[in-house]
Amino acid sequence: MAEKGAKARALAGGTDLLVQLRVKRYIVDRVVDVKHIAEMNELSYSDSKGLVLGAAVPCYRVYEDKHISAKYPGLYDSASLIGGIQIQTRAGIGGNLANAAPSADAIPSLIALGATANIAGPKGKRSVPVEHFCTGPGKSVLQDGELLVSMSIPPPQAKMGSTYIRFIPRNEMDIAVVGVGVSVVLNGNSIKSARIALASVGPTPIFATEAGNWLTGKAPTEDSVMQAAEAAKKAAKPITDMRGTIEQRIHLVGVLTKRSLLSAITRAKEAR
Amino acid sequence: MAKKVIVQANLNDNDTEFLSEPRQSLLEVLRETLALTGTKEGCNDGNCGACTVMVDGRIVNSCLMLAVEAEGKKITTIEGIAQADKLHPLQQSFLEEAALQCGICTPGFIVAAKGLLDREPKADEHRVRHWLAGNLCRCTGYDKIIRAVLKAEKEL
Ligand SMILES: Cc1cc2nc3c(=O)[nH]c(=O)nc-3n(C[C@H](O)[C@H](O)[C@H](O)COP(=O)(O)OP(=O)(O)OC[C@H]3O[C@@H](n4cnc5c(N)ncnc54)[C@H](O)[C@@H]3O)c2cc1C
Ligand code: FES
Numbered sequence: 001m002a003e004k005g006a007k008a009r010a011l012a013g014g015t016d017l018l019v020q021l022r023v024k025r026y027i028v029d030r031v032v033d034v035k036h037i038a039e040m041n042e043l044s045y046s047d048s049k050g051l052v053l054g055a056a057v058p059c060y061r062v063y064e065d066k067h068i069s070a071k072y073p074g075l076y077d078s079a080s081l082i083g084g085i086q087i088q089t090r091a092g093i094g095g096n097l098a099n100a101a102p103s104a105d106a107i108p109s110l111i112a113l114g115a116t117a118n119i120a121g122p123k124g125k126r127s128v129p130v131e132h133f134c135t136g137p138g139k140s141v142l143q144d145g146e147l148l149v150s151m152s153i154p155p156p157q158a159k160m161g162s163t164y165i166r167f168i169p170r171n172e173m174d175i176a177v178v179g180v181g182v183s184v185v186l187n188g189n190s191i192k193s194a195r196i197a198l199a200s201v202g203p204t205p206i207f208a209t210e211a212g213n214w215l216t217g218k219a220p221t222e223d224s225v226m227q228a229a230e231a232a233k234k235a236a237k238p239i240t241d242m243r244g245t246i247e248q249r250i251h252l253v254g255v256l257t258k259r260s261l262l263s264a265i266t267r268a269k270e271a272r
Numbered sequence: 273m274a275k276k277v278i279v280q281a282n283l284n285d286n287d288t289e290f291l292s293e294p295r296q297s298l299l300e301v302l303r304e305t306l307a308l309t310g311t312k313e314g315c316n317d318g319n320c321g322a323c324t325v326m327v328d329g330r331i332v333n334s335c336l337m338l339a340v341e342a343e344g345k346k347i348t349t350i351e352g353i354a355q356a357d358k359l360h361p362l363q364q365s366f367l368e369e370a371a372l373q374c375g376i377c378t379p380g381f382i383v384a385a386k387g388l389l390d391r392e393p394k395a396d397e398h399r400v401r402h403w404l405a406g407n408l409c410r411c412t413g414y415d416k417i418i419r420a421v422l423k424a425e426k427e428l
């Protein structure tokens with residue numbers, strides 16, 4: 001990778017890369033199959049360290065994992081939404097992040113769950129919070145020769161719930177017109193903290209910090225959730241394209257933020 | 273052009289060796305090098321499922337996998353589905369339910385459905401529809417395909 005610089009690309013599940021090579025978005029001399037690197041296949045959870053998810057772990061391993069469905073249901077939601085079953089055999093969360101599409105279904109969940117991206121390259125290792133990973137459509141902090149090795153997610157706090165919901169024109173297999181990933185931590189009868197992230201409403205996935213922070217200390221009610229949804233609409237910077245208009249997308253951010261927060265609150269109440 | 277690579281894989285229960293350029297998809301090699309033309313090319317970008325094959329028991333789009341990635345894997349194509357001299361119950365029920373017209377999508381549907389029934393022999397209609405969402409058909413309108421899969425379940 002280091003030797004070839006921009007002329008090399010990593011191959012995880014290949015569900016983005018093979019299409020990109022065919023349409024000549026990248027012209028490369030070398031493709032490196034990262035599935036052969038042991039760390040990239042790691043999927044481990046412990047109550048003290050949380051989750052380590054290797055960058056080449058395919059979606060089916062994510063949604064079939066008992067710890068993930070119990071502790072990080074938002075990530076489970078994302079993994080089971082990406083493509084159809086054929087795609088899920090190969091495509092992974094790491095490829096979804098490294099590809100840095102504004103519409104990527106896993107990135108809002110990673111942001112909502114406080115994930116960090118673990119990167120290795122010729123100059124050594126570094127870790128970047130996922131909300132700072134993407135820098136533009138298809139662009140990220142990864143430098144030539146650098147690889148995404150894994151993502152780390154801290155252990156869930158007590159009474160934490162997470163959800164990812166997207167809007168697509170069909171029932172399955174489509175690109176999100178809008179996607180919203182959230183996590184909520186409850187403390188008795190109030191919200192201790194919340195994180196909200198949006199897909200497909202800007203050049204990168206958007207971390208709607210103000211909307212999430214506004215919920216701190218509020219009651220977990222429909223009324224609070226509606227106000228947070230209004231705040232999330234202000235964070236969205238969508239464009240009009242073939243999949244939706246600016247107005248429709250902003251409206252959808254409101255609807256989906258409300259729905260995902262209510263779902264995450266329900267999940268948080270059920271969580272230990 | 274990069275040098276061809278020798279790939280060893282188990283293909284439809286036979287240990288096989290073939291040559292592939294690093295950039296060739298599994299679909300290309302199956303059809304052009306190995307003359308297994310039952311696997312179809314529809315979109316060549318992962319959307320239609322016509323190229324579905326099984327790799328180590330899980331379904332994938334062979335247009336989105338490099339042939340060199342098949343090294344050491346067990347690959348099942350539509351040619352490996354029938355039993356000796358008998359059609360597989362899925363193939364039989366597709367015929368009986370008239371679940372095909374032009375037939376381009378059929379091998380992909382049958383391999384995909386087998387991937388489900390091997391795992392969940394009692395999948396209900398909702399599950400079958402969800403599982404087959406990665407397979408497109410422009411002719412039948414899907415209902416006959418779903419019926420054929422549910423009928424095959426009863427026969428397995
Ligand atoms: C039919 C179809 C449906 C799809 N549906 C969805 C959907 O519903 N939602 C969605 O979000 N996406 C969807 N996608 C896009 C794609 O499947 C996902 O983005 C997937 O998560 C990519 O993962 P991958 O492992 O296949 O990545 P790859 O294709 O292997 O890699 C993606 C990109 O990241 C780079 N890369 C991969 N791994 C690394 C690494 N470790 N370090 C550095 N760079 C790396 C690659 O070079 C490439 O440019 C769909 C694609 C298809 C073909
Ligand atoms: S040809 Fe592979 S999915 Fe269409």
Ligand code: FES
Nearest residue numbers: 373374409410411
């Ligand atoms: S029978 Fe023609 S596409 Fe399905």
